[in-house]
Amino acid sequence: MSSQTPSELKYARTDEYLRLEGENATIGISDFAQEQLNDIVFVELPEVGAHVAQGEPFGAVESVKAASDLLMPVGGTVTEVNSQLSDEPELLNTSPYDKGWIVKIKVDDPSEANALMDAAAYIEYCKTR
Amino acid sequence: MSYIPHTDVERQQMLAAIGVTTIEDLFESVPSRYRFPKLNLPKGLSELEAWAEVQAFAEANEHAGDYALFRGAGAYHHYIPAAVNHVLLRSEFYTAYTPYQPEVSQGTLQAIYEYQSMLCALTGMDAANASHYDGATSLAEAVTVALEASRRKRNKVVLHPAIHPHYRAVVRTYHQGNGVEFVGDTGKTIERTTADDLIKLIDDQTALVAVQYPNYLGNIEDFSKLVEATHNAGALICFVANPMALALFKSPGELGADIVVGEGQPLGIPLSYGGPYLGFFAVRDEYVRRIAGRIVGETIDHDGKRAFVMTLRPREQDIRREKASSNICTNQGLMALAACVYMSLMGRSGLRRAAEISYQRAHYAAKQINKLKGYKVNVGAAFFNEFPVKCPKPVSAINDFLIERGIIGGYPLEGDYPKLKDHMLVAVTEMNSKDEIDLLVEALAEAAK
Amino acid sequence: MTESLIYEISSPGRTAVTLPDVGVPEVELPKDLLRKDLDLPEVSELQVMRHFVNLSHLNHSIDTGLYPLGSCTMKYNPKVNEDAARLAGFAYLHPLSDEEGSQGALALMYQLQTWLAELSGFTGASIVPAAGAQGELAGILMIRAYHLDRKDHKRTKILVPDSAHGTNPATVSMAGLQAVELPSDKNGDVDLNALRAALDDSVAGMMITVPSTLGVFDTKIRDVIRMVHEAGGLMYMDGANMNALMGVVKPGELGFDVMHYNLHKTFSTPHGGGGPGCGAVGANEKLVDFLPGPIVEMVEETEDENDAPLYGLKMPVKSIGRLKAFQGNFGMHVRAYTYMRIYGGEGLHEVSRHAVLNANYVRAKLRGVYPMPVDRICGHEFVMSGHFEGVEGIHALDISKRLMDFGIHPPTNYFPLIVPEALLIEPTETEDKATLDNFVEVMKKIAQEAKDDPELLRSAPHTTPVKRVDEVRAAKQLMVCCRPIPDYDQQRTPSGD
Structure with missing residues (x-):
C-alpha cells in the first residue's frame, strides 16, 4: 500500500478525514478508503443547512462492489457540498484530499476532533486491516 | 426413481470414492435421536397417476375458460396471444437463475432491459426496475423509497381509501415494525373520500401520498390538486396504476407522479388464482438509486460490444446486509419476460386497441345494467373498464343465480366498504363479447325478480 | 453474438396481433384524459419469436448444462409441473373466486400446506410468501408479534x-x-461462547441456516436451540438448504419454532431467470396463529370419505397480515404439489440422500486439488477456496469465468463471506455420475491452468456470447431504459424539498 495520509488532517475509524480551519472544516474520505472501495460510481450528498451530529451519517459512497455510509467525524452544519461529485464521482479516487472533498461544515465543537486519529495513528490503524 | 438418475453400480462407486459404505453414513453428524424421522406422507405416484389427480383438482374449479367472467378487482382476464406462452416455455429462460453471471445470461438481461424500457414508456417514468412480487408489494416498496428519500426524517404516509384494500393491508404488514403512520383510509365515510379530501392530511411529516389510477372503485379521478399539494409539502406521490388503462389514458408521469407501481398481470399473465404476477415499479430519475431489487443497465464488454448487466447492486442485501433498505433478492423474472413478449406482440397500436375495446364494452355494459330495474351503476364521470353496481339483493344471492347461467359475476364490495351494501364491482375486458354482456344483463334482470 | 433490441427492429405501422371489432355501440372517448402516443415496438409475430428465441440462446440454463450454483439448488425442473400449472382450471381461475367455485385449487393448496408442515415437523404452514426473502420477513415479523402479544416489549434483537x-x-x-x-x-x-455472551432478555430470537451456509450440519445445533429458548428467544431456520434434510431430520423436532421453505429450490419449481418462487413458512404451536394469510382451512369435514370436504381461505387469528394481494404464487403451488405427489414421502427422502451423495462425491474427488476450509462430510453442498498457495492474482471469480468456457455454470462466488475466495458447489440429486465426473475433470484442468497459464483464467471467458462486462460503466452511466422519455418536468409543480 502506498496510500497518502497528509499529516495536517485528522482521521476517523470509518475513514473520513477532517481538515479543521478554525470553526470551519472540510470533510472527505482518505486515500486508503478510496483504494479499498475501488472505482467509485456514486456519491450521495447531504443538503446545505443540514445539521449532523458526530458519528451520524451525512451521505454515502458507492462503488460497483460496495456501498458505505459517510459518518460525520465531528458534529456540525453543512455549509457547502461538492456538487461536482454528482457528475464526476471518480474525483474521490483521483483526488481525495483536493478536488474530491465532499462537504464543508461549520463545526459545533472543535474539541470533538480530539477523538479522531492523527496521521501516524491512522497509518498504524490501516495496517491492521 | 423419478428424476434421480443413479444406478446401483454408480451409487456403490460413488460411496467407495467418498470412503463410506452406505448413504446413511453421510448423515452421522445429525443427532441420532432426530435422524431419519418417519414421514407421514402419501406414497409416490407415476406421472400418469399424478396427472390424473392434478387434472381432477383443476376440473373442480369454476374458471374463465368455462364461464363468462365479469370479475376484476385487481386481476383481469385479457387476451394473451399464443406466442407469449411459447416463449415462456423456452427452458433456456425458465430454468435459468437470477442473471448474476452476465456472460452467460445475456438473454435474460436483455429481455429485462427491454421490459424496463417498455414500462418507462407506459408509465412516463425515467427508470423501471426488473419487478417486485406483485402490485401490492411494489406499493410497500414505494413507501420504503419515500421514507429513504426523506432520509427517514418523515414517517407519515397518506393512503387513498380507493386503493385496493389488499394492497393497503400488505403495506401495513410490511411496515408494522418501523413506526410508519398510515392515514387517509380509515373512518366511517371512506367510500366517499376523494383525492382532494386527502390534501388536508398532508403535512411536513408526510413522506408519501399514494393513489390508484383508475381507482379500486373504477373512477378516474382528477389528481392535479393533490399532486400539487403533495409536492408543495416536499412529499412524493405514488400512482398505483392498471397498465392496461395506461395504454389509453395519460401516463402518471404526465400527471406528475414520482413513483408508479402496479400489477403487471394484465400484460400477458394468466389469472392463475392470484399468482405468479408481476409488481412493476418505476420512478423519476431522482429516485433511481433508491430502488430496491434488480435493475438492468446497458454497458459494453471487454471487446466493446453492447452488453447488459445487473447494476446498482451494492445497495442490496447481499452486500449491505442489515443496512439494506429491503431484503428482496429476486424479481418476478419470468413474468417480466411474459409482459415484455406481450407488449412486443401487442405493440404501439394493439395495446391501445385492447384497452379501447375493453373501454367500449364496459361502457356498453354499464349503460345496459343501469337501465335495469333495481340496479344502479355507481361510478363517476370517467371510468375505464370497471364499475360498481348497486344490486336489489345481496351480491352473493345475485352471484349464485348468475353462476347457474354460466356467469361469474362481480366482486362484492361490502366487506371492504361497509357503506357499499349490495354493491358488486363489475369488470369487462375484450374477452367479454357483446353476447356475453347481453347474457349478463338478461340474467341480472331475472335475478332481481 | 449479440441480438438487436426489439425497438431496433420496429417499423411504423407493423403489428403482430389482430383484435376483434368493438362490437357494441361506441361512446366518445374522453379526449382530455387520453394519452397521445405509446412508445411500444411495432413488430411481426415472427420477429418476436426470432428475437426471443435468439435471446434464449444467450442464456445458460439447467436444461442446457450443469448448474452447480451453491445454495440455489438448481435441480431439474420436471416438465409435467409446467403442464399442470397451465391446465385451464388453474390458469383461468380468478383469485377472488367464490369458495365453492375454487374447491379444486383450495384442496391442492391445503394438501401442500399439510405436507410441508409434516415434512418439517410443524403444526401448520402458510404458502403465501412469494420468495425466500418474503418468507424470512414473515418469520421474523411472527417472532416479533409473538413477543408483543405476550406484552414483552423489550425483545428487539435477532x-x-x-x-x-x-x-x-x-x-x-x-x-x-x-x-x-x-x-x-x-x-x-x-461459537457457543459468543452465543452465551449475546443472550439476554433483549433477544427476540435467532436466525440460522441448517445445514450451515458452509454446507455442514452444525453438530451443536441442539445446544444452540436450547440456549436461545432458555433465554426466552425463538429459533428461525432459514430453509434454503432443505434439500439436504427431507426425511433426514425435522426442524420442528429439533426445536425450531419457524422456518421458510424455498419451493423453487427444494421442490423443483423453476427459477425463471430470477423468480417467481414461493417462500412458504412453517410454524410450531407457539407461532402457528401468527402465520401470514390467508391460509387454507377445512371448513367442513365430511363423514363419508367419498365426499370431498369443504375448504376455505382464512386469516390465522393473530396473523401478521397479508404479504401479497392474493393467496400467493398459486402456479408455483401447483408445480410443487405435482412434484411432491410424484415422489411421495419415501421419494423425497431419496432426493435428500442423493443430493448429499452427489455433493460428497464431488468433494471427495476435488480434495487435494482445491483448498477446503471445512474438510468433513458435507450436506448437499460444500465450499472450496478458489485460491492456490504460490499462485498470485488468481481469484475465485477467474475460476468461475473459465468454467463457462466448458459449458458449465460457475458455482456461487464470494459466499459465504467468512471463507476467502469461496466457491460454493451444489450439484443436486438430478445430475448423473458421468456429468459430475466431467465437472471434476474440468475443475482439475482449471486448477492446472491456474499454475501454468494464469492469463487464460484472467481473460476468461472466451467462448461466451459476451466477454467480461464493464460494471463500472453500467453503474456510472446508468442506462436503464433505451427509449427517450417525454419531458413532463415543466408541467410538474416545483418540489418544496
Whole structure:
C-alpha cells in the first residue's frame, strides 16, 4: 500500500478525514478508503443547512462492489457540498484530499476532533486491516 | 426413481470414492435421536397417476375458460396471444437463475432491459426496475423509497381509501415494525373520500401520498390538486396504476407522479388464482438509486460490444446486509419476460386497441345494467373498464343465480366498504363479447325478480 | 453474438396481433384524459419469436448444462409441473373466486400446506410468501408479534451468524428489529461462547441456516436451540438448504419454532431467470396463529370419505397480515404439489440422500486439488477456496469465468463471506455420475491452468456470447431504459424539498 495520509488532517475509524480551519472544516474520505472501495460510481450528498451530529451519517459512497455510509467525524452544519461529485464521482479516487472533498461544515465543537486519529495513528490503524 | 438418475453400480462407486459404505453414513453428524424421522406422507405416484389427480383438482374449479367472467378487482382476464406462452416455455429462460453471471445470461438481461424500457414508456417514468412480487408489494416498496428519500426524517404516509384494500393491508404488514403512520383510509365515510379530501392530511411529516389510477372503485379521478399539494409539502406521490388503462389514458408521469407501481398481470399473465404476477415499479430519475431489487443497465464488454448487466447492486442485501433498505433478492423474472413478449406482440397500436375495446364494452355494459330495474351503476364521470353496481339483493344471492347461467359475476364490495351494501364491482375486458354482456344483463334482470 | 433490441427492429405501422371489432355501440372517448402516443415496438409475430428465441440462446440454463450454483439448488425442473400449472382450471381461475367455485385449487393448496408442515415437523404452514426473502420477513415479523402479544416489549434483537446470507440481517432491519452478528468457529458452526455472551432478555430470537451456509450440519445445533429458548428467544431456520434434510431430520423436532421453505429450490419449481418462487413458512404451536394469510382451512369435514370436504381461505387469528394481494404464487403451488405427489414421502427422502451423495462425491474427488476450509462430510453442498498457495492474482471469480468456457455454470462466488475466495458447489440429486465426473475433470484442468497459464483464467471467458462486462460503466452511466422519455418536468409543480 502506498496510500497518502497528509499529516495536517485528522482521521476517523470509518475513514473520513477532517481538515479543521478554525470553526470551519472540510470533510472527505482518505486515500486508503478510496483504494479499498475501488472505482467509485456514486456519491450521495447531504443538503446545505443540514445539521449532523458526530458519528451520524451525512451521505454515502458507492462503488460497483460496495456501498458505505459517510459518518460525520465531528458534529456540525453543512455549509457547502461538492456538487461536482454528482457528475464526476471518480474525483474521490483521483483526488481525495483536493478536488474530491465532499462537504464543508461549520463545526459545533472543535474539541470533538480530539477523538479522531492523527496521521501516524491512522497509518498504524490501516495496517491492521 | 423419478428424476434421480443413479444406478446401483454408480451409487456403490460413488460411496467407495467418498470412503463410506452406505448413504446413511453421510448423515452421522445429525443427532441420532432426530435422524431419519418417519414421514407421514402419501406414497409416490407415476406421472400418469399424478396427472390424473392434478387434472381432477383443476376440473373442480369454476374458471374463465368455462364461464363468462365479469370479475376484476385487481386481476383481469385479457387476451394473451399464443406466442407469449411459447416463449415462456423456452427452458433456456425458465430454468435459468437470477442473471448474476452476465456472460452467460445475456438473454435474460436483455429481455429485462427491454421490459424496463417498455414500462418507462407506459408509465412516463425515467427508470423501471426488473419487478417486485406483485402490485401490492411494489406499493410497500414505494413507501420504503419515500421514507429513504426523506432520509427517514418523515414517517407519515397518506393512503387513498380507493386503493385496493389488499394492497393497503400488505403495506401495513410490511411496515408494522418501523413506526410508519398510515392515514387517509380509515373512518366511517371512506367510500366517499376523494383525492382532494386527502390534501388536508398532508403535512411536513408526510413522506408519501399514494393513489390508484383508475381507482379500486373504477373512477378516474382528477389528481392535479393533490399532486400539487403533495409536492408543495416536499412529499412524493405514488400512482398505483392498471397498465392496461395506461395504454389509453395519460401516463402518471404526465400527471406528475414520482413513483408508479402496479400489477403487471394484465400484460400477458394468466389469472392463475392470484399468482405468479408481476409488481412493476418505476420512478423519476431522482429516485433511481433508491430502488430496491434488480435493475438492468446497458454497458459494453471487454471487446466493446453492447452488453447488459445487473447494476446498482451494492445497495442490496447481499452486500449491505442489515443496512439494506429491503431484503428482496429476486424479481418476478419470468413474468417480466411474459409482459415484455406481450407488449412486443401487442405493440404501439394493439395495446391501445385492447384497452379501447375493453373501454367500449364496459361502457356498453354499464349503460345496459343501469337501465335495469333495481340496479344502479355507481361510478363517476370517467371510468375505464370497471364499475360498481348497486344490486336489489345481496351480491352473493345475485352471484349464485348468475353462476347457474354460466356467469361469474362481480366482486362484492361490502366487506371492504361497509357503506357499499349490495354493491358488486363489475369488470369487462375484450374477452367479454357483446353476447356475453347481453347474457349478463338478461340474467341480472331475472335475478332481481 | 449479440441480438438487436426489439425497438431496433420496429417499423411504423407493423403489428403482430389482430383484435376483434368493438362490437357494441361506441361512446366518445374522453379526449382530455387520453394519452397521445405509446412508445411500444411495432413488430411481426415472427420477429418476436426470432428475437426471443435468439435471446434464449444467450442464456445458460439447467436444461442446457450443469448448474452447480451453491445454495440455489438448481435441480431439474420436471416438465409435467409446467403442464399442470397451465391446465385451464388453474390458469383461468380468478383469485377472488367464490369458495365453492375454487374447491379444486383450495384442496391442492391445503394438501401442500399439510405436507410441508409434516415434512418439517410443524403444526401448520402458510404458502403465501412469494420468495425466500418474503418468507424470512414473515418469520421474523411472527417472532416479533409473538413477543408483543405476550406484552414483552423489550425483545428487539435477532442474532444472526456471520456466515448467514445477506437477506437474514436485511430482513431483521426491515422488520424493525436489530441484527446482532455472531462469530462462527473455524468449522462454520456457531461459537457457543459468543452465543452465551449475546443472550439476554433483549433477544427476540435467532436466525440460522441448517445445514450451515458452509454446507455442514452444525453438530451443536441442539445446544444452540436450547440456549436461545432458555433465554426466552425463538429459533428461525432459514430453509434454503432443505434439500439436504427431507426425511433426514425435522426442524420442528429439533426445536425450531419457524422456518421458510424455498419451493423453487427444494421442490423443483423453476427459477425463471430470477423468480417467481414461493417462500412458504412453517410454524410450531407457539407461532402457528401468527402465520401470514390467508391460509387454507377445512371448513367442513365430511363423514363419508367419498365426499370431498369443504375448504376455505382464512386469516390465522393473530396473523401478521397479508404479504401479497392474493393467496400467493398459486402456479408455483401447483408445480410443487405435482412434484411432491410424484415422489411421495419415501421419494423425497431419496432426493435428500442423493443430493448429499452427489455433493460428497464431488468433494471427495476435488480434495487435494482445491483448498477446503471445512474438510468433513458435507450436506448437499460444500465450499472450496478458489485460491492456490504460490499462485498470485488468481481469484475465485477467474475460476468461475473459465468454467463457462466448458459449458458449465460457475458455482456461487464470494459466499459465504467468512471463507476467502469461496466457491460454493451444489450439484443436486438430478445430475448423473458421468456429468459430475466431467465437472471434476474440468475443475482439475482449471486448477492446472491456474499454475501454468494464469492469463487464460484472467481473460476468461472466451467462448461466451459476451466477454467480461464493464460494471463500472453500467453503474456510472446508468442506462436503464433505451427509449427517450417525454419531458413532463415543466408541467410538474416545483418540489418544496
